[in-house]
Amino acid sequence: MSAGPARPPRPHRAGPALVTLAEAHRYDADLLGTKAAALARLAAAGLPVPPGVVVTIAAGPDGWDADLLAAIDAMTGRDGMAGSHGTGDVHGTESIDGTDGTGRFDGELFAVRSSARDEDLAGASYAGLYDSYLDVDRAGLVEAVRRCLRSADGVEVAAYQRARQPIGTGAGTTAPPSAGAPATSGTAGTGPGGMGEMGDAAGPSGAGGAGGMAVLVQRMVRARAAGVAFTAHPLTGARDETVVNAVRGLGERLVSGAAVGDEWVVGNGTARCLRDTEHALDEADALRVAALAARVAALAEQPQDVEWALADGAEPVLLQARPMTALPEPATWVPPGPGSWMRNFRLGEWLPEPVTPLFGDWLLPRIEYGFLAAMRQRAGAAVRFPQGQVNGWYYTAHPRPPAVLAALARGRLRLLRYLWTVLFQAGRRPEHADRVLLGGLALHWRATFLPGYRAAVRAAEERVETASRAELVALVDEVGALAGTQMFWISAVGGAAWKMEGALAAYLRDRLGGRCADAVQWLLCGLPCGEARLAPYAVSSLDWFRPTLGELPAAPGGPDPDRRRRLVERRMRAEADCRSALADRPADLARFETLLAVARKYAVLRDEQGPLLTLGWPVLRRAVLGLGELARAAGVVDDPADAFFLTTAELAGSRPAQERVRHRRERWERQRRLSPPLTLGPPEKLAEKFLDATVEAVRTRSVVPDGAIVGHPASPGRATGPARLVRGPEDFARFAAGEVLVGQATAPAWTPLFARAAAVVTDGGTLAAHASLIAREYGIPAVVGAGDATARIRDGQLVTVDGGAGTVELDG
Structure with missing residues (x-):
């Protein structure tokens, strides 16, 4: 097939201007683009791929149009109609030539899709950035192809290329949405890519226009259902599960994000429907789609993201296949020890992502040290809570009975009294717990510990910039242990608040039934705050790798005075409703007032204590970055922030650790994409029953x-x-x-x-x-x-x- 009068191809892209998809397997992605090269290989391997023609990267901007139409005529068996004229209509977008819909090419419609060298790579999908057109008739093909070629010069493509950074920098690598593309060319997020080595065929060429772009023209499939199949679970990384998403009709609604679609999970020869909003597939359909996707993955020898379509009375056909990007490694969630392990207990509520090595190796043990030291001082003995990491995520467990008995042997009645009051009396007789223990602890925290904590942090801030290495280490040890002591006060004092809230809710439900079903939550809303929530030491994660609020750009927003006023009014109405309902029962009303007062007291204390946990985080980060600067000067790391991905021993050493840091950053980024379960191991029935009772009282x-x-x-x-x-x-x-x-x-x-x-x-x-x-x-x-x-x-x-x-x- 001649290239016609097109301008001569560039030497490094020499080749035919047009090839049919059936013969395209003889060429590589440098000529065909990644998408067309992948489909050509799959078609040659016998997989069901709709027939098509590739306008190659060698074609140039002009001179291929007559050859394209001739090739289409040959493909559709309409050679004698090569001179027919159509409307030039591209459905789903504006008409290319503005005509009114007469003279279709015998009803034949086509899909016109980009196939750039830079598209569908294993490390960058460029999803949705190049134009694609569906339901194009014969007369509209040439203009649709030209539009596809021009989309390589789009501002979104340039922005995406600028934004791409190596994994592990902490910067986002998500492509911005395409502005105005008539139909997206792939799914956003976990985007599809080429076959096997095709994913590494070329990086961004940086060439505009048609310099790095081919276009694939295929016969449209009149689909009753279409969608995407992932041959590994996108969230867990499990390679033995295929996730099939589907919508009725064409798949463009799904890949563009306009529809959520049905979701099936296929594994071990069975298909489970997790979401059935479109009713697009039955179990047999899902199994057939998964089998097609499995054939693609087997040929590629890596997990694939497969776009497919299913026509009435036919087997599914393959529209696109590419390597799955951002796929986590398969994760197993094995408890780090006996018993029930929880992710959202104690420090876990402050850790919305996996922990970094230095935090887990240094600061986490210092926090635990401070917590246990404070508990020994205030309760006579300490009870250690087991801690561990699973796939980088923090988990903790309740103390095992032997550990509790050993602590009781040391602390005797003093520890027993402390545990009984904090764990049980606070939720059963809150006013008694306040009177015999918790009230005194709250006073000591405010009058003694908190001023000392603030003073120690101020002193550390004054000396951190000029401190030696040894002094920086001592500073971290001191402030980290004080944070652990603050954690003890939160646990002992503010931590009683939710138990007291549960006691108030259970009382109202018992006395009033459904008359004030939602009263308890409104009764504790809009209370006066203690420490400012937007202090510079506020954190997005307890892990000191993350900058504090004072280091981030100022964010808009703050409490709306009008909204807060309405909230206080709603709280006062809830009070009035409860008092009115109990007015004819003086004893019950008095009990309500007692429970309400103590619940509010500890809700405010909890609100004040919580943010102060990270009071020392700005100076802790400065200390670590100071140690990182010393490590950089010694050739251990390239950047002071790399220190967060070393252990304490590595940070003190002299051996280069750049490669180790890079691997750990990559692993941390992969672990962030996991969905860790809330609990591991057998349920802790007593604790679960206690928590469930409180939750159900509030519900x-x-x-x-x-x-x-x-x-x-x-x-x-x-x-x-x-x-x-x-x-x-x-x-x-x-x-x-x-x-x-x-x-x-x-x-x-x-x-x-x-x-x-x-x-x-x-x-x-x-x-x-x-x-x-x-x-x-x-x-x-x-x-x-x-x-x-x-x-x-x-x-x-x-x-x-x-x-x-x-x-x-x-x-x-």
Whole structure:
């Protein structure tokens, strides 16, 4: 097939201007582009690929149009109609030549899709950045191809190339959405790519126009269903599961994000339907699609992201295949020891991502040291809580009975009294716990410990810049241990608040039944705050690798005075309703007033104590970066921030560790994409029963809508809005007003987002978590402890959050 009068191809891209897809397997991606090269290989291997023609990278901008139409005529068996004229209509976008729809090419329609050298690579999908057109008739083909070629010069492509950075820098690498592309050319996020080595055929060429772009023209498949199949689970990395997403009709609604689609998980010869909003497939269909995808992955010898279509009465056909990007390694979640392990208990509520090596090796043990020392001083003996990491994620467990008995032997009645009061009396007789122990602890914290904590941090800030290496190490040890002592005070004093809230809720439910079902949550909303939530030492994660709020750009937002006024009014109405309902029962009313007063006292204490945990984080970070600068000068690392990915011994050594740091950063980024379970090992029945009793006392209704996510009712109210998945500070800027904040967990530096949020949903957390407290402060619904919300909710999906019932309903 002649290239016609086109301009001569560039020497390094020599080859024919046009090739049929059937013969294209003889050429590589440097001529065909990644997408067409992958499909050519699959077609040559006998997989069902719709016939097509490739306008190659050698074609240049002009001179190939007549040859293209001739090739299309030959492919469709209409050689004698090569001179026919059509409308030039491209469905789903504007008409290319403006005519009114007469003279179709015998009903034959085509898909015109980009196939750039830089597209669908294993490390960069360029998803949605180049134009594609569907349902193009014969007369519109040439102009559609030209538009495809011109899309290589788009501003979105240039921005994506600038934004690409090596994994592990902490910067986001998500492509910005394409502005105005008529049809996306792939799924966003876990994007598909070429076959095997095709994914590494070429990096970004940087060439504009047609310099790095081929175009694939294929016969349209009139699909009754279409979608995407992932031959490894995108969230867990499991290679023995295929996830099939489907919509009715063409798959463009799915890959563009306009529809969520059905979801099937296929493994061990069976198919499970997790979501059936479109009713696009039955089990047999899902198994057939998975089998096609498995053939693709076997040929590629790596997990694949496969676009497919299914016509009536036919087997599925293959539209695109590419390596899965951002795929986590297969993860197994084995408890680090005997017993039940929890991710959202103690420090876990402050760690919404895996821990970095230096935090796990140094600061975490120092925090534990300070906690245990304070407990020995105040309770007579310390009870150690086992800690461990699974796939980088922090887990902790309740102390084992032998450890508790050994501690009781040391602390005797003093420890027994402490444990009995903190663990049981606070939730049964809160006013007694306040009188005999907790009130005195609160006074000591405020009058003695807190002033000393502040003074020690100020002194550290004064000497950190000129400190020697030994002095920096001592500074970290001292401030880290003080943070652990603050953790003890939060646990002993502020930690009683949720138990007291449960006691108040259970009392109202017992005395009033459904008359004041949601009263307890409103009774504790809009209380006066202690420490400012937006202090410079607020953190997005307890891991000191993350910058503190004072290091981040100023974020808009803050408490709305009008909203806060309405919240206080709502709280006062709840008080009045409860008092009115109990007015004819003086003893019950007096008990209500007692429980309300003590619950509010400790809710305010918890609100004040929590943010102060990280009072020393700015100076701790400066100390580590100072040690990192010394390591850089010694040739151990290339950047002072690399220190966070070393152990203490490595940081003190002299051996180069650049490669070790790079591998650890990459592993940390992979682990961030996992969805860790909330619990590992057998359930802790006594603790679970105690927590469930408190949660159920607060929950306003027990009927769960079909398909809803169920968590803990953390802040009352009901709101609907588009979901926005936020993993860390890199996502803060894209969070818009009116969206529902969805994350693994939140921490104080996330507070500005609450001013813009319609509601909040977190995987982890309890009634005492940051998300619970701040949602109530801002008067927005919140559901915490939802388990796998970040895995089940998609970006932009409409959700309804009922913070009183603890449910999240998914729309579509």
